[in-house]
Amino acid sequence: MSIRLTCSACHAAFLAADDAGGQRVACPKCGAKQMTLKRGAVKRPEPAEASVFVPSADAPSRRRFRPAWLALFLLVSGLAVATVVAWPTIQAWWHPVPPDPIEVVASTFLRSLSDENPEVTRQVSIIDEPPAIRSFRNVRHDPTRDRPLKGSFRPIAQLHDRLNKSFEYNAEIGRYQPRDLLGPAAETLDALHTAKAEQAETAKKIASGSPDDLFAAAEAMASTFDKLAEGALAPKKLIPTYQQLVEDAKPPLPPSEKELALDFGSNRETWDHLLKRPFPTLKADGPYILDRAEVTAMVADRLASSGDPPTRLYLKLMRFRLEGIDTGWKVISARREGDPEPVAEPTEAAPPAEPVRRSPGESAQ
Structure with a gap:
C-alpha cells in the first residue's frame, strides 16, 4: 500500500x-x-x-465578492437616477437652445417697468405711457400669432416720389394738400360752372309744372350734387389721406407692398417712433421684412393691494428691416386684459351717403 x-x-x-x-x-x-x-x-x-490545489493568497474569497457587486450595483443605479433627473440640464448643455429674442425683449421691458428704469424702457419700447406694474411672471410668446411680411420697397419708394411732387403732408389735419392749389381750384370752378348750367335746365323743368318734369328735375338736381361730391369737391381730391392715395395709386401697389403702406397709414406715429424718421422719407429699392409678434404675461399692478390677483398683459412687438435699417424688436403696445383694442384709422374714407330721392309728392316719414 x-x-x-x-x-x-x-x-x-x-x-x-x-x-x-x-x-x-x-x-x-x-x-x-x-x-x-x-x-x-x-x-x-x-x-x-486540505486540498491538492491550494488557492493563491491574492485570490479573493466568494464572501469578499458579494459586497463589491452590491456596491457596483448601487453605484450604477445611482448614476442612472441622477442622469434621468439631470437630463434636461445635460441636454441643454450639450445642445443649447438659444433664448427666444421676443421673450427676452418683452421680459426686459417688463423688468424695466417693475424696476422703474425709464432709460431701459425707452430702449426696448416706443410706448409713451407704459403701464405701472410691481412684478411680472409667465412671459409667453405665441408663435401662432406671428405676422411676417416680406416684399420689395421699390414700389413704395416710387409712390412716395410721385406723392412728394404733387402733395405735401399737413400734420395738423393728418392729410395731404396739393402743392399746386390752382389745379384743384380750377377743377372746382369748372365743376361748379357745369352744375350751374345743369341747374338752369332743372329750373325750367320745375317751372313747367309737369309732374314728369318735376320728377326728372329732382333726379337731375341729385345727380349734380353727386358729381360734385364724388368729383371736384371730393375730400380725397382736395385733402386726401395717405390711405386714399395708396388705394388710388397708379400703377397699383402689389399686395404685400400695399399692406405695408396701409399699415403705416393707420399707425403713422408708431412707425415714426420706430424708425426715428418719417416713413415716406425712406429711399430704398431692396427687400424689406416686417415681423410682428404678441407676448402675454401675468403682472401685478403697482397701485393694487398685495391681495389682488395678477392680471394678464398683452404686448405687441414689431421689427422692421430694410437694407441698412434694423429696428430690432420693440414693444409697440401694452394692453391689460379687458381693455379695448386700440382702434386704428380707417384705411379708406367712407363713401358719401346716398341722397334719398323722392317723387315731388312724396314726403319724408
Missing part, C-alpha cells in the same frame, strides 16, 4: 512506498524533502493540505 503525500514546497501530490514511513522522501517534481508518517500514526490535518 502506498503513502499519498503533498509537497510542502510546490504542492504537488505524489505517492511514496509504504515502507518509507517515518523517513524523508524527495518530491519527484521539485526535489524538496518531505517527512512521511510512520505506519499507524494519525496525520493531523493542516490548512495547506
Whole structure:
C-alpha cells in the first residue's frame, strides 16, 4: 500500500512506498524533502493540505465578492437616477437652445417697468405711457400669432416720389394738400360752372309744372350734387389721406407692398417712433421684412393691494428691416386684459351717403 503525500514546497501530490514511513522522501517534481508518517500514526490535518490545489493568497474569497457587486450595483443605479433627473440640464448643455429674442425683449421691458428704469424702457419700447406694474411672471410668446411680411420697397419708394411732387403732408389735419392749389381750384370752378348750367335746365323743368318734369328735375338736381361730391369737391381730391392715395395709386401697389403702406397709414406715429424718421422719407429699392409678434404675461399692478390677483398683459412687438435699417424688436403696445383694442384709422374714407330721392309728392316719414 502506498503513502499519498503533498509537497510542502510546490504542492504537488505524489505517492511514496509504504515502507518509507517515518523517513524523508524527495518530491519527484521539485526535489524538496518531505517527512512521511510512520505506519499507524494519525496525520493531523493542516490548512495547506486540505486540498491538492491550494488557492493563491491574492485570490479573493466568494464572501469578499458579494459586497463589491452590491456596491457596483448601487453605484450604477445611482448614476442612472441622477442622469434621468439631470437630463434636461445635460441636454441643454450639450445642445443649447438659444433664448427666444421676443421673450427676452418683452421680459426686459417688463423688468424695466417693475424696476422703474425709464432709460431701459425707452430702449426696448416706443410706448409713451407704459403701464405701472410691481412684478411680472409667465412671459409667453405665441408663435401662432406671428405676422411676417416680406416684399420689395421699390414700389413704395416710387409712390412716395410721385406723392412728394404733387402733395405735401399737413400734420395738423393728418392729410395731404396739393402743392399746386390752382389745379384743384380750377377743377372746382369748372365743376361748379357745369352744375350751374345743369341747374338752369332743372329750373325750367320745375317751372313747367309737369309732374314728369318735376320728377326728372329732382333726379337731375341729385345727380349734380353727386358729381360734385364724388368729383371736384371730393375730400380725397382736395385733402386726401395717405390711405386714399395708396388705394388710388397708379400703377397699383402689389399686395404685400400695399399692406405695408396701409399699415403705416393707420399707425403713422408708431412707425415714426420706430424708425426715428418719417416713413415716406425712406429711399430704398431692396427687400424689406416686417415681423410682428404678441407676448402675454401675468403682472401685478403697482397701485393694487398685495391681495389682488395678477392680471394678464398683452404686448405687441414689431421689427422692421430694410437694407441698412434694423429696428430690432420693440414693444409697440401694452394692453391689460379687458381693455379695448386700440382702434386704428380707417384705411379708406367712407363713401358719401346716398341722397334719398323722392317723387315731388312724396314726403319724408
